[in-house]
Amino acid sequence: MKSKARLFAIVIAGLSAYSVCCPAIAHAYIGPGAGFAFLGSAFVFILTLFLAAVTVLFWPFQLLWRLVKGKGLSKNARAKRVIVLGLDGLDPSLVDKYAAEGILPVLKRLSEEGTFKRLRTTLPSISPVAWSSFQTGVNPGAHNIFDFLSRDKRYYLPALASTETSPPARFLQILKWRFPLGRPSIKLLRKSQAFWKLLGDRGILCNVLRVPITYPADKFRGNLLSAMCAPDLKGTQGCYTLITTSSVRASEKHTGGECLLVRKEGSKVQGEILGPPDPFLAAHTPLRIPFIINIRDGKAFLTIQQTNVHLEINEFSEWITLRFRTSLGRSVSGICRFCLRSVDPEFLLYVSPVNISPGKPVLPIAFPSYFATYLAKTQGNFGTLGLLEDTWALNNKAIDDDLFLKMTWLAHEEREAMFFNLLDKTREGLLVCVFDASDRIQHMFWQQNNGNGSAVRKMYQRMDELVGRTLSKTGPDDVLIVMSDHGFNAFRRGININTWLKDEGYLVLKEGKDGSSDYFQDVDWTRTKAFGLGLGGIYLNREGREQLGIVREEDLGRLKQEISAGLCGLIDQENGERPVRNVYDSAEHYRGVYRDDGPDLIIGCNGGYRVAWESVTGKLSEKVISDNDKAWSGDHCIDPELVPGVLFMNRKLNLDGKEPHIMDIAPTVLSIFDVPVPAYMDGKSLI
Amino acid sequence: MFGPKIKISKALLEKLKAAAETSGCVSAQEFAERTLEREADKVLSRAGKNELSQKEVEDIANKLKGLGYLE
Numbered sequence: 001m002k003s004k005a006r007l008f009a010i011v012i013a014g015l016s017a018y019s020v021c022c023p024a025i026a027h028a029y030i031g032p033g034a035g036f037a038f039l040g041s042a043f044v045f046i047l048t049l050f051l052a053a054v055t056v057l058f059w060p061f062q063l064l065w066r067l068v069k070g071k072g073l074s075k076n077a078r079a080k081r082v083i084v085l086g087l088d089g090l091d092p093s094l095v096d097k098y099a100a101e102g103i104l105p106v107l108k109r110l111s112e113e114g115t116f117k118r119l120r121t122t123l124p125s126i127s128p129v130a131w132s133s134f135q136t137g138v139n140p141g142a143h144n145i146f147d148f149l150s151r152d153k154r155y156y157l158p159a160l161a162s163t164e165t166s167p168p169a170r171f172l173q174i175l176k177w178r179f180p181l182g183r184p185s186i187k188l189l190r191k192s193q194a195f196w197k198l199l200g201d202r203g204i205l206c207n208v209l210r211v212p213i214t215y216p217a218d219k220f221r222g223n224l225l226s227a228m229c230a231p232d233l234k235g236t237q238g239c240y241t242l243i244t245t246s247s248v249r250a251s252e253k254h255t256g257g258e259c260l261l262v263r264k265e266g267s268k269v270q271g272e273i274l275g276p277p278d279p280f281l282a283a284h285t286p287l288r289i290p291f292i293i294n295i296r297d298g299k300a301f302l303t304i305q306q307t308n309v310h311l312e313i314n315e316f317s318e319w320i321t322l323r324f325r326t327s328l329g330r331s332v333s334g335i336c337r338f339c340l341r342s343v344d345p346e347f348l349l350y351v352s353p354v355n356i357s358p359g360k361p362v363l364p365i366a367f368p369s370y371f372a373t374y375l376a377k378t379q380g381n382f383g384t385l386g387l388l389e390d391t392w393a394l395n396n397k398a399i400d401d402d403l404f405l406k407m408t409w410l411a412h413e414e415r416e417a418m419f420f421n422l423l424d425k426t427r428e429g430l431l432v433c434v435f436d437a438s439d440r441i442q443h444m445f446w447q448q449n450n451g452n453g454s455a456v457r458k459m460y461q462r463m464d465e466l467v468g469r470t471l472s473k474t475g476p477d478d479v480l481i482v483m484s485d486h487g488f489n490a491f492r493r494g495i496n497i498n499t500w501l502k503d504e505g506y507l508v509l510k511e512g513k514d515g516s517s518d519y520f521q522d523v524d525w526t527r528t529k530a531f532g533l534g535l536g537g538i539y540l541n542r543e544g545r546e547q548l549g550i551v552r553e554e555d556l557g558r559l560k561q562e563i564s565a566g567l568c569g570l571i572d573q574e575n576g577e578r579p580v581r582n583v584y585d586s587a588e589h590y591r592g593v594y595r596d597d598g599p600d601l602i603i604g605c606n607g608g609y610r611v612a613w614e615s616v617t618g619k620l621s622e623k624v625i626s627d628n629d630k631a632w633s634g635d636h637c638i639d640p641e642l643v644p645g646v647l648f649m650n651r652k653l654n655l656d657g658k659e660p661h662i663m664d665i666a667p668t669v670l671s672i673f674d675v676p677v678p679a680y681m682d683g684k685s686l687i
Numbered sequence: 688m689f690g691p692k693i694k695i696s697k698a699l700l701e702k703l704k705a706a707a708e709t710s711g712c713v714s715a716q717e718f719a720e721r722t723l724e725r726e727a728d729k730v731l732s733r734a735g736k737n738e739l740s741q742k743e744v745e746d747i748a749n750k751l752k753g754l755g756y757l758e
Contacts, residue, residue: 126756142711148756154732155739157747165750191721193713231750238753256753353753391755443755519744535756547732592711593721616757632755680711 071203073428074674078687080477082669083423084432085470086134086211087463088127089439089636091487092118092646097452098460106468110482110648119647120661121486123589124536124602125640127439128162128228130485130662131212136192137666137681141590144191145213146598147534148229149616154547156520158533158617160237162189162213162229177327178282186216186364191594192680195666196222196430202675205429207422210415212434212485215386217367225372225418226365227434228386232353233324233334233362234276238385241351242398243271249346256392262347269293269347273304275324275334275354287324287332293340293349300340311340311349314403316410319381321357333357335381339403350398352407356384375418382414389440395630404444405455412437416466423473430669438463442488446634467648474650479672484645485662491635493572494612494628495579497532497603499620504566506530506559515620523618526550530563530600533618535611535637537599538563538583545596560585560601567603572625579609579625581639591682604639611637653686660686695719 073080095116099108110116122129122140124147132145140146150161168182190213196206200221208214212228232238240257244250250261262271275287291304293311300311309317319335326332334354341348356363358376365384366372376382388411394404412435419433438459445455467482474480501507502515506529509515513522520531525541525548532538540559543549551559564583572579582604590598603611613630614621636643647660663683670677671685695703700715707718739747751757 138711148754149751153728157739157744158751159747160750160754191713191717229754232753234749236749236752240753255758256755387753387755389755392753440755519748521744544729593718613758617751637756678713679708680713682711 073204076674078672078674079479080428081426081474082430082479082481082672083426083470083474084430084481084483084665084669085467086131086432086434087438087466087482087484087646088212088434088436089442089486089488090460090463090484090646091442092644093487094452094456094460095646098457103457103461104464106464106471107482107648110467110471110650114651115647115649115653117647117653117655117660118644119483120644120659121640122662123584123604123640125486125636125638125643126535127485128213130645131228131434132190133663133683134483134485134665135194135196135211135213136190137195137663137677137683138192139590139592139663139682140598141586141595142192142592142680142682144189144594144597147537149534150189150597151533151539153545156523156525156531156546156548156618158519160229161534163187163215164189165235173282176282177280179280188214188216188218194218194220195670196220196224196432198670198675198678199430199673202673204673204675205426207426207429207431209418209422209431209433210436211432212386216364217369219367222367222430223371224367225375226384226386227436230356230365230384230386231363232355232385233332234274234354236353238353238387238390238392240353240390240393240398241273242393243269243347243349243351245269245347249348252396254392254396254398256390257396257398264295264347267295269295269349271349273322273336273351273354275322276332278326280326280328280330287326289322289324293347295343298343300343302338309338311338313340313342315339316352316403316406319355319383321359321381322354332362333360335383337407339399341399350393350403352390353385355388358382358384375421378421379414379417382418383411387436389436391440391444391632394444395632401445401455401631405441408437408440412462420469420473423470430673435463435466438484442634443632444634446488446490447631471650478650480648480650481665481669482646482648483662483665486636486640486645487643488634488636489607489638489643491610491628491633492608493574493579493625494610494615495570495603495605495625496612496615496621496623497538498615498618499622500567500570500624501530501532501538501563502620503624504563506563509620518617518619520618522620529559531618532603532611532615534599534616536603536605538601538603540600542600556600563601570624572609574625577606577608579606580604581606581642604641605637607638607642609638610635651687655686 098104122133128145128148129140132143136143145161149158152159164187166185168180168184170181171178196208197220199206206222208224210227215226215230217224217226242259245264250259262269270292272288272290277284277286294301302309302311307320317338322334323331335357336354337352339350356365358372361372389408393399415435441455441459508524508527509522510524515522528541529551530540540551541549542551567580567583584602586598664686667677667681667683667685671687703715703719707715712718
């Protein structure tokens, strides 16, 4: 007994010493690839007070320094304030059409009194690539973002292109517990530097809201709230939960979500919300929060932790805070919304992905970290997930069209609240804010009258009103830029690039495999020359670059030409159309030190076509070309020449017939503030 | 400022600066990091295991789960 008590005391003393001496206890690893900061709220409060005190103490010295160094707004600046309103995916052809119909009066006036041009987009025309070029002013070969996905050159597996998350290098395992002995690493893989860093270095105030590919939030002299691809609390890109009493629904496939089967017991339904794995358990047991729903007189009442909510059918609840408690007593907070779909005969409850709580962010979703907390204190909780609008829930019919639109407009209203709050507070300097409703609604409702249905039409009207309200708060010393990263087109037919490569002999499967496994697991790399990954990239299995590369340097040119010619000659047997408009050689279009990490060829599909769903992550299908049967019916991952974005400005630009490019925005803003444009930028100032 | 540092000669630093400018990098630091990482990856790719475990593959799948553009 004595020896047991002694052992117990030694273990407790050791753990206490560990928690005091080892800072890593404050940074525990949770989930598949995410590291969380377990700073207690008292610590955050003290830290905030300390930082505020330091700022106040050093403010006179900062002011003196700025006066000596001449930092701040230059007297040659052409504006005191620049506002960039990003409306993701706004299409210039639809702007033209709706303006002619008279439903976009603000944008029409802006085009007449200022500038309206098509804005050339990146190759490929995908948001992470385009917004990376927007913020850096460089081509993808210099900022390293070529798609949503990149690949691991050793294992040929897809990975998120914008972020790399790694757990702590070492753990101490004691019985069933494990303790991290270091910090997790979360790296932003977008290289070069955002133009607001250059402005911040000059003492120009910058507020940056929800620009894609800013997670984790980079340090700079300003304020930033991250966007695409910030994860949810589980470390995914947004995994919803559907809770149901229907075994039929529970047996269906739920890409991007999970379905939990529960039972109704009398007037009660009990279930659990699953959170991230417990970081302190070696078995990675998920954290859980139980809930009860009481159904009385046709009404449903949710009780979860200390919260009681009346749930209305097909209405989203407010953001509800969930505190997942780990086995060692620490907790991590997230927020989610509930939407009761039905009570009888089937009980069906949709639970949104659990977002990182902006009030207590456990991941670096903002810089400085208390910027998210400040916004939450100002306007209440808001969604922090990178892609907030749950498109997979609609694809899978976990929600319907109306609910998707409600969810999207709720997110949009949160974005407007933070934008107009900061617009009032940013008297000089830069304010950038990207709105996503324009992109998501066109993705999901394009099939309604080929982009002319009421959901898309109403969205354009609301964007016009948003621009109008913004303009009403600007003056003669303000420059307003309204832009989009790409346009839109239909997605009716998908091309499985990997099936085509296999049929042409460039991709070889292992003996006995049919290519139906995900992530290229069926591929024989020792005999494969090329593979497709992502939304349009083809990688050659190059010797010296890929782990099992077989294509020699001297054969690259010929192989690229063969594949390009073959794809451009492809005919869709269903309708006689050519799905591929062009195939671009990245060596001719990219420059920079990251060029060789990107795809060797980029497919420019014709309108109506896109890379097929399965092909994106390496699965083959029976046919090369097949119908897209999902609600996601509009897309822009096609030939960039077919989907330029929009550029509006409240100043006249003399472009001498040149077409502006999204890379030109960064140098333009720098020029407006009279900040020298670095030589490395590929874009050119438009003023 | 407090991260790990590597000592190099002034002559090499000047070379890196020139190479950074030519290649479109923001700074000599970016060029150096990129070059070192690329060379280290080449060496490491020849060592180490050839396959990931099923758990490691599932972790990768989980990070991509929910991304609207892919299944």
